[in-house]
Structures are given as structure tokens and as C-alpha cells.
């Protein structure tokens with residue numbers, strides 16, 4: 001079990017001014033920010049990030065959405081980080097997310113679901129290194 005995970009605050013949550021509230025919930029849940037940046041993904045780069053989904057019917061729309069405005073990429077640290085963070089954000093589909101979870105509070109739809117959270121330690125490491133070099137992780 002690793003102690004790091006990776007998240008993105010997605011375009012609609014950034015555009016609506018919810019990034020501060022989301023980061024506050026993340027820190028209050030005991031996660032430490034290791035690295036953070038606001039950036040704009042091209043559709044091609046969003047496609048690389050979500051390459052695992054490229055056969056899915058929602059892939060093209062997802063790439064378009066994820067490049068529609070800036071996102072905030074964050075590496076987080078905490079014991080049991082991957083599982084605890086997925087609990088904090090709730091189900092992918094916000095209509096199925098538990099009360100109090102970040103997606104229940106801020107997501108608009110299954111696509112515009114406010115935040116991403118890595119699903120495994122290996123993917124957390126891969127996704128973190130997609131945005132940050134080792135010297136940017138503190």
C-alpha cells in the first residue's frame with residue numbers, strides 16, 4: 001500500500017469557483033498536498049491521460065470536456081491514500097455518491113463529476129508523473 005494518490009479538479013469545478021472549497025475538504029480529511037498546478041489540457045493530452053478508456057463510448061466527449069477549461073492537478077499524501085480518497089470523493093456517478101462526498105456536493109453529471117481520483121497505487125504514480133517531475137514533489 002502506497003501513501004500517495006493523484007487528483008484533478010475538473011474544468012466545471014474550477015470554472016465555478018469550487019476549487020478552494022474542494023481543496024479545503026481534502027486537507028480537512030487529512031491529505032497533505034505534495035504537488036499542485038493549474039493547467040489547460042489539450043484534447044490530445046486529455047486523451048493520453050484517459051487512454052485506458054479509449055474504447056469506451058464516452059471517450060471523445062470526455063477528452064473534449066477535460067480540455068474545455070483549466071484543471072488543477074494535485075498529488076496527495078496520506079496513509080491508505082488511494083482508498084481513502086476514493087471514499088472522500090464518492091461514486092463516479094454523483095446520483096449514486098454518498099451524502100457529504102465531494103462529488104455529491106459539487107458534481108454536475110457522471111462526466112462533469114468535479115474530481116478525478118486514482119484507482120490504484122500504480123495508477124497514482126503514473127498519473128502523478130504525467131503532470132509532475134520528481135523535483136516538483138515536496
Ligand code: CMP
Pocket residue numbers: 053058062092110111112113115116117
Ligand atoms: P474519472 O474518475 O476521472 O475517470 C474517467 C472519467 O470518465 C470519469 O471520471 C467521468 O468523468 C467519465 N465517465 C465515466 N463514466 C462515464 C459515462 N458513463 N458517461 C460519461 N462519462 C463518464
